[in-house]
Amino acid sequence: MDFNFSDEQNMVRDGISRLVREQYDWDTRRGIIDSDAGWSPEFWAQLAELGMLAAPFSEEDGGFGGGAVETMLIMEEFGKGLVVEPFIPSVVCAGGFLKHAGTAAQKEEYLSAIITGEKIFAFAYAEPQGRYDLANLTTTAKKDGDGYSLNGQKAVVIGAPWASHFVVTARTSGGQSDAGGLSVFIVAKEAAGVSLRDYATVDGRRASEVYFENVALGADALIGELDNGLPLIETVVDEATAAVCAEATGAMQVTHAMTLEYAKQRKQFGVPISSFQVLQHRMVDMFMEYEQSISMSYLATIKLAEDEATRKHAVSSAKVRIGQSARFVGQSAVQTHGGMGVTDETAVGSYFKRLSIIEGEFGSVDHHMRRHVALTAAS
Amino acid sequence: MNLEFTAEENAFRDEVRSFIENNYPQNVERAAVQDELSPDDMTAWHKILGEKGWSVPAWPEQYGGTGWTPTQRYIWSEENARVNAVMPLPFGVAMVGPVIYTFGNEEQKAKHLPGIKSGNVWWCQGYSEPGAGSDLASLKTTAVRDGDDYIINGQKTWTTLAQHADWGFFLCRTDPDAPKPQQGISFILVDMKTPGIEVRPIKLIDGGYEVNEVWLTDVRVPAENLIGEENKGWTYAKFLLAHERSGIAGVARSKRGVEQLKEIAGHEILDGKPLLEDMGFATKISQLEIDLAALEITELRTLAGEQAGKGPGPESSLLKVKGTEIQQRLTELTLEAVGQYGTPDFRSFPADGSNDFPIGPDYAHSAAPTYFNMRKTSIYGGSNEIQRNIITKMVLGL
Numbered sequence A: 001m002d003f004n005f006s007d008e009q010n011m012v013r014d015g016i017s018r019l020v021r022e023q024y025d026w027d028t029r030r031g032i033i034d035s036d037a038g039w040s041p042e043f044w045a046q047l048a049e050l051g052m053l054a055a056p057f058s059e060e061d062g063g064f065g066g067g068a069v070e071t072m073l074i075m076e077e078f079g080k081g082l083v084v085e086p087f088i089p090s091v092v093c094a095g096g097f098l099k100h101a102g103t104a105a106q107k108e109e110y111l112s113a114i115i116t117g118e119k120i121f122a123f124a125y126a127e128p129q130g131r132y133d134l135a136n137l138t139t140t141a142k143k144d145g146d147g148y149s150l151n152g153q154k155a156v157v158i159g160a161p162w163a164s165h166f167v168v169t170a171r172t173s174g175g176q177s178d179a180g181g182l183s184v185f186i187v188a189k190e191a192a193g194v195s196l197r198d199y200a201t202v203d204g205r206r207a208s209e210v211y212f213e214n215v216a217l218g219a220d221a222l223i224g225e226l227d228n229g230l231p232l233i234e235t236v237v238d239e240a241t242a243a244v245c246a247e248a249t250g251a252m253q254v255t256h257a258m259t260l261e262y263a264k265q266r267k268q269f270g271v272p273i274s275s276f277q278v279l280q281h282r283m284v285d286m287f288m289e290y291e292q293s294i295s296m297s298y299l300a301t302i303k304l305a306e307d308e309a310t311r312k313h314a315v316s317s318a319k320v321r322i323g324q325s326a327r328f329v330g331q332s333a334v335q336t337h338g339g340m341g342v343t344d345e346t347a348v349g350s351y352f353k354r355l356s357i358i359e360g361e362f363g364s365v366d367h368h369m370r371r372h373v374a375l376t377a378a379s
Numbered sequence B: 001m002n003l004e005f006t007a008e009e010n011a012f013r014d015e016v017r018s019f020i021e022n023n024y025p026q027n028v029e030r031a032a033v034q035d036e037l038s039p040d041d042m043t044a045w046h047k048i049l050g051e052k053g054w055s056v057p058a059w060p061e062q063y064g065g066t067g068w069t070p071t072q073r074y075i076w077s078e079e080n081a082r083v084n085a086v087m088p089l090p091f092g093v094a095m096v097g098p099v100i101y102t103f104g105n106e107e108q109k110a111k112h113l114p115g116i117k118s119g120n121v122w123w124c125q126g127y128s129e130p131g132a133g134s135d136l137a138s139l140k141t142t143a144v145r146d147g148d149d150y151i152i153n154g155q156k157t158w159t160t161l162a163q164h165a166d167w168g169f170f171l172c173r174t175d176p177d178a179p180k181p182q183q184g185i186s187f188i189l190v191d192m193k194t195p196g197i198e199v200r201p202i203k204l205i206d207g208g209y210e211v212n213e214v215w216l217t218d219v220r221v222p223a224e225n226l227i228g229e230e231n232k233g234w235t236y237a238k239f240l241l242a243h244e245r246s247g248i249a250g251v252a253r254s255k256r257g258v259e260q261l262k263e264i265a266g267h268e269i270l271d272g273k274p275l276l277e278d279m280g281f282a283t284k285i286s287q288l289e290i291d292l293a294a295l296e297i298t299e300l301r302t303l304a305g306e307q308a309g310k311g312p313g314p315e316s317s318l319l320k321v322k323g324t325e326i327q328q329r330l331t332e333l334t335l336e337a338v339g340q341y342g343t344p345d346f347r348s349f350p351a352d353g354s355n356d357f358p359i360g361p362d363y364a365h366s367a368a369p370t371y372f373n374m375r376k377t378s379i380y381g382g383s384n385e386i387q388r389n390i391i392t393k394m395v396l397g398l
Helices: A007-023 A024-032 A041-049 A068-081 A088-101 A104-116 A230-265 A277-303 A307-341 A347-358 A366-379 B007-023 B026-033 B039-052 B070-082 B089-101 B106-118 B235-245 B251-267 B279-307 B316-342 B367-379 B384-395
Strands: A121-124 A141-143 A147-158 A165-171 A182-188 A194-201 A205-215 B123-126 B144-148 B149-160 B168-174 B184-190 B195-204 B211-222
Touching: A007 A041, A007 A068, A041 A104, A041 B195, A068 A088, A068 A230, A068 A366, A088 A104, A088 A121, A088 A165, A088 A230, A104 B279, A121 A147, A121 B007, A141 B235, A147 A165, A147 A182, A147 B316, A182 A205, A230 A277, A230 A347, A230 B123, A277 A307, A277 B195, A277 B384, A307 B367, A366 B279, B007 B039, B007 B070, B026 B039, B026 B123, B039 B106, B070 B251, B070 B279, B089 B106, B089 B123, B089 B168, B089 B184, B089 B235, B123 B149, B149 B168, B149 B195, B168 B235, B184 B211, B184 B235, B251 B279, B251 B316, B279 B316, B316 B367, B316 B384
Parallel strands: A121 A165, B123 B168
Antiparallel strands: A141 A147, A147 A205, A165 A182, A194 A205, B144 B149, B144 B168, B149 B211, B168 B184, B195 B211
16 A cells, blocks of 8 residues: 655656646636636646646656546646646546557657647547436437438537647437447648537536537548447546546645634634634534545546456545535635635635536436446445 | 414415415516526616515514514515515515614605615625634724714725615624623614725626625714614624524525426436436435425414514524525535536626527426525525524533
């Protein structure tokens, strides 16, 4: 048993921690999310320059030989700074598909450009009717000559306004929720027939509804096996879920720390409110939720490489526990801050909002509880 | 024991239901659904009720009250909640009005009660300060007597809808040397157009502006605006806070909220079936309905006590705590029910009205902002921690 990080992993953690602290302070973030673009290409370029976009990839894929632990360390620091840039969509998701199933040509063309930051991907998988079910797809890719013709709508595609490309899940055969018949494609945003409706999200990011109308895809747009995409999609979404769990732990840590600090400074009835036992115990509970979440983030990350059942079990366990903790920590932080907690100007409100949305990202607590129950029953 | 309404009460229900159906302004209904209420929308129903004579049901009849029993008032609020009516704002009707008719002099009653009743005068509440929230008695805003006037200096905060207010009622320190902080406070009415008042809206986490900072710099107010006796303001403030809490359970509104939640859960599909039929989610809704039933009967017991002449006491703290917990739970479940479409910020949607590309169902748009906004309910009106302290002291005697 060893919960220590390697020297290389500690370097990644220290590097990203310093970068977020120095380049992504509260006012800078505010400026970024309020700007027209809603993100910072300069920050993304710095991440690329420091090798952070290469961190989770093997050396033969052009990376630094890291993996899920590196992603966890990076996302934890991003959670602390509420970084909005699309590390999960571009590096974890699109990078993940290419890493697991990309051809040498696809890696050459796309993975290397993800690592340099030249190409940015969004992951278009969810659909309006889908409710976290990865197989519930009405988007279709029909065989058309050597390639495919893509039609359908994708919902709440995070980072789509900033993306140059999409990874799109589509039905190539079978009925709407069948496990079989799914395939994964790379689609350039500039391809004819792709249109977007962009908007901001309540937690300070940008997203789009993405529409595909008779989009012509070459045979080389397919990643992985035709009609057998679901295992690959589940693998990558579990990796993304572990990453968002790590982000949550970072956000929770800062949320707890700022609550503690506020309670020590805020005086009512002539004493700091931190002297009231009812608030002390609430902050103790927040601390315990945070510690349990860290443990679950580690668990999910470590088990990603194991067999399918073990991986899914661990990831769903983590997402349930962390979703519940995110709600408790966020709500408790706002409550302890009193009126200040519900204002837009204080940071705690933004952490609360991000934690609230994380609850539902890549599956809600209920969704992962159901998956956990089903896995347990099947084992 | 009997929970049935009498024949008279049922007839009353029919009467108010048909009045609401025939008179509730449809444009306000639309604006409320779209979460776009203008100041006029917020007072429209109040003004209609003012003309009908139903805007201040709980007041004594001599001041314009309807003489309804507490049960009738309960039926009234239920019927309004059925259509999600935008009710008269509480600051005049439920807060300063009762203080004025209970502790004010005849001139003050004649001057202020008609405007509160008609809805023509908008009131705000100047209580909290940056350093005085839960510990309200530590407030620092001063009112210094100068001839026939008071000169007020200080800063109030969390002043709800002060940006539209014509008048405000303010707690000010008039005796800084009083042995206890509660003893040196006075209750003063202030015309919000008086020079020296600056209202600065505060943006909240849902992106809306409903509360304000109110800065008062050498604001000269006639001494005749003092309610009751100088330095006795704390008594009036406590009276008012008990009134504020009795309406805070929000049972009728939460019942309406549960119905809306069920409608949403009936539309959302999970594994080919409505979410409403999912055992896990349905269990959560049932739990909420059970908690709400308990709260409703508790409120009815309180009402029955009132009918027997017992004023709202510290029990109203129970209504506030449980009522707000249920209101917040409702917003959690609504956000869960709408799934991924809770994430888009509808305030950022293009304002051109084009709906070629719908962004999820309309009912999803307010789920997250409402969830965020309603965190305020366990903080305002005396935080739920403070309410538990009140029960500890006043009910349990600890």
